[in-house]
Amino acid sequence: MCFSLKKITQTFSFFSFVSCCFYSQQSLPTSETCRRKHKGFGMEAVALYTFRATEGDELSFNKGDMLKITNMEDDPNWYTAELHNRKGFVPKNYINLRPHAWFAGRISRGVAESRLRHRECGAFLVRESESAPGEFSMSVSYGDHVQHFKVLQDRCGQYYVWDELFSSLNELVEFYHSNSIAKERTVFLRDPEHFARRPHHAHALFDCNPHHPSQLRFLRGDVIELIDCSDSLRWRGRCHGHVGYFPPEYVQPIYHCQ
Numbered sequence: 001m002c003f004s005l006k007k008i009t010q011t012f013s014f015f016s017f018v019s020c021c022f023y024s025q026q027s028l029p030t031s032e033t034c035r036r037k038h039k040g041f042g043m044e045a046v047a048l049y050t051f052r053a054t055e056g057d058e059l060s061f062n063k064g065d066m067l068k069i070t071n072m073e074d075d076p077n078w079y080t081a082e083l084h085n086r087k088g089f090v091p092k093n094y095i096n097l098r099p100h101a102w103f104a105g106r107i108s109r110g111v112a113e114s115r116l117r118h119r120e121c122g123a124f125l126v127r128e129s130e131s132a133p134g135e136f137s138m139s140v141s142y143g144d145h146v147q148h149f150k151v152l153q154d155r156c157g158q159y160y161v162w163d164e165l166f167s168s169l170n171e172l173v174e175f176y177h178s179n180s181i182a183k184e185r186t187v188f189l190r191d192p193e194h195f196a197r198r199p200h201h202a203h204a205l206f207d208c209n210p211h212h213p214s215q216l217r218f219l220r221g222d223v224i225e226l227i228d229c230s231d232s233l234r235w236r237g238r239c240h241g242h243v244g245y246f247p248p249e250y251v252q253p254i255y256h257c258q
Helices: 005-021 031-037 109-116 169-178
Strands: 043-047 066-071 078-083 086-091 095-097 103-105 124-128 136-141 146-153 201-204 223-228 235-239 242-246 251-253
Touching: 043 169, 066 095, 109 124, 109 136, 109 146, 124 169
Parallel strands: 103 124
Antiparallel strands: 043 066, 043 095, 066 078, 078 086, 124 136, 136 146, 201 223, 201 251, 223 235, 235 242
């Protein structure tokens, strides 16, 4: 007999729910256990068509509804989603995901740092966690370094970094556009379209003693005026009255976080 993966997944979820109900108030699962039980995607999707559930494990919705996608991996044709505090399976061809430029998917911590290293303060991305599949991390440029935050979930599936709770990653990101993500300084998240603003100066991290006259000579600690940063392999700058090219990895762009 052939069983639908959706049905198998739903059966497993049912027994998980039943077993969870046997906890007494005095022996509730730990917050870490709850986070594992409520791993979710947290991305938003808009309904392209109206869908009427024909089975109990499906979720009905109307065209134009905004759904919160909670799982994308269990079935190739169905997602699990939430709408108006109701959860169930939705056909993936009835909805359109609303991915944002800041969502980087499954990339490593090192790749995140390389993408943000020369970005201004507040440049950020959200990535799938390396250490905990199904969970998320946020990488944020502080100007002088990149800071990583683990995006946690409480027992109700709400997302948080500090104390504030959000029903989706989108809401969390929106909040920290106008509220500092950092505690020790002020750092507001900045949308990717703002990233194009290049830095004007950089600190030299190493001595640069080139042999070609078109290259720029400087010493560690020098401040270099940046003229052209459009080439990822070489930048053009001015130091001690001289203009020339130099490798970007020799410098740290100067951004200002309060």
